[in-house]
Amino acid sequence: MGLFTKFLNLFKSGDAKEREANVEEYEDLFLESDFGSSLSYHLSELLLKKAKEDKVKDASSIRNIIKDELSSLITSFDFEPQRGDLSVALLLGVNGSGKTTTAAKLGKLFKNKGYSVILGAADTFRAAASEQLVLHGERLSIPVVAPVNAGNPAAVVYDTLDAAASKKSELALIDTAGRLHTKDNLIKEMQKVDKIVNSRVDKEHYYKFLVLDATSGQNLFNQASVFTTSLGIDAIILTKLDSGSKGGAVIRISKELNLPIVYTCTGEGYDDIKKFNKDEFLENLLK
Ligand SMILES: Nc1nc2c(ncn2[C@@H]2O[C@H](COP(=O)(O)OP(=O)(O)OP(=O)(O)O)[C@@H](O)[C@H]2O)c(=O)[nH]1
Ligand SMILES: [Mg+2]
CATH class of the missing domain: 3.40.50.300 (P-loop containing nucleotide triphosphate hydrolases)
Known part of the structure; x- marks a missing residue:
């Protein structure tokens, strides 16, 4: 199961206070995804901060917040070996x-x-x-x-x-x-x-x-x-x-x-x- 499906299952709509309490439960989902404890904590804190700013309206907004954050943490590498030499x-x-x-x-x-x-x-x-x-x-x-x-x-x-x-x-x-x-x-x-x-x-x-x-x-x-x-x-x-x-x-x-x-x-x-x-x-x- 991908994370978004898990977000959908866990998300509880409700008033702003209820949503804030709800996002704290997401840490376990990150741990299950092998993110490790410090990154999982970091992401759940980020969600809490966004919830306090009332930016967590639904599972899709959680997905976008997490995707942006993860995207800033990983880098890609281009392997283009030279031609004509070893x-x-x-x-x-x-x-x-x-x-x-x-x-x-x-x-x-x-x-x-x-x-x-x-x-x-x-x-x-x-x-x-x-x-x-x-x-x-x-x-x-x-x-x-x-x-x-x-x-x-x-x-x-x-x-x-x-x-x-x-x-x-x-x-x-x-x-x-x-x-x-x-x-x-x-x-x-x-x-x-x-x-x-x-x-x-x-x-x-x-x-x-x-x-x-x-x-x-x-x-x-x-x-x-x-x-x-x-x-x-x-x-x-x-x-x-x-x-x-x-x-x-x-x-x-x-x-x-x-x-x-x-x-x-x-x-x-x-x-x-x-x-x-x-x-x-x-x-x-x-x-
Ligand atoms: N499903 C899947 N199997 C893979 C993939 N890459 C390698 N394998 C399989 O994983 C097994 C181990 O792959 P190897 O390439 O022999 O691994 P290795 O690192 O050389 O292993 P050692 O020589 O024992 O150190 C083999 O059965 C591969 O066919 C992959 O991307 N997907
Ligand atoms: Mg080998």
């Missing part, structure tokens, strides 16, 4: 968030735009991980650099950047592991990978995308803050918006961690990816 995008995130699938989707998207694309399978933790990316590469006719030895993502990154240089690739999409023996190990490995890319590619042509599964709810905030603090993230790719979750958790992430959103994904198919559209995202959340 850009690198590293796909980061916890296991199962959709990194490998998204690498393939982006591969197809940019190949279709005429970019020369290469994929790097730097998830060397599981043998099946590189096989998954190699298969995508075969289906999409995109070259994939796969690990020679298990357990050495840094080597795959070197090899991918070497291959990109010799093929004159314009976009290297590097898939990474979502799970190592411990979370600390994962972050340390990713920091090594990050160092290598940084030493080989200009900062402005190096992008770190954090892939977040919309169905993970409030857990997303912790994931995002760990990756942001230890690696620095340029933008979020939000996956699985087709699975019922509306991705409300990303608003707090965008606001508090200052992270824009670059793409949203709505399925397992190669074409189920599109540029983040703030208005569409909020319309869906507030349906």
Whole structure:
């Protein structure tokens, strides 16, 4: 159920005083939408203020007040890699968030735009991980650099950047592991990978995308803050918006961690990816 339907169910018309009392009940709806406690409190306080100004006449006015406020809190990111020289995008995130699938989707998207694309399978933790990316590469006719030895993502990154240089690739999409023996190990490995890319590619042509599964709810905030603090993230790719979750958790992430959103994904198919559209995202959340 979208938020607007919930607003409709909760809204009680009545005199101004009754409406003021009523809007205080909306905080729970925001919490249910994974907005987190401080944002939920902020929004319910905003509604109360508007109710006191007699600007809350019906569920639609609540919807508009909330939409405007949320719109001011989230930012979008435009990913337009340069042509004629290499850009690198590293796909980061916890296991199962959709990194490998998204690498393939982006591969197809940019190949279709005429970019020369290469994929790097730097998830060397599981043998099946590189096989998954190699298969995508075969289906999409995109070259994939796969690990020679298990357990050495840094080597795959070197090899991918070497291959990109010799093929004159314009976009290297590097898939990474979502799970190592411990979370600390994962972050340390990713920091090594990050160092290598940084030493080989200009900062402005190096992008770190954090892939977040919309169905993970409030857990997303912790994931995002760990990756942001230890690696620095340029933008979020939000996956699985087709699975019922509306991705409300990303608003707090965008606001508090200052992270824009670059793409949203709505399925397992190669074409189920599109540029983040703030208005569409909020319309869906507030349906
Ligand atoms: N419904 C839906 N499923 C998705 C989406 N993106 C990825 N998936 C599925 O989610 C599962 C995990 O996706 P992967 O791309 O393997 O995730 P990963 O982050 O690479 O996972 P690890 O390699 O284990 O770290 C797969 O079954 C994908 O098909 C999406 O936008 N919508
Ligand atoms: Mg993977």
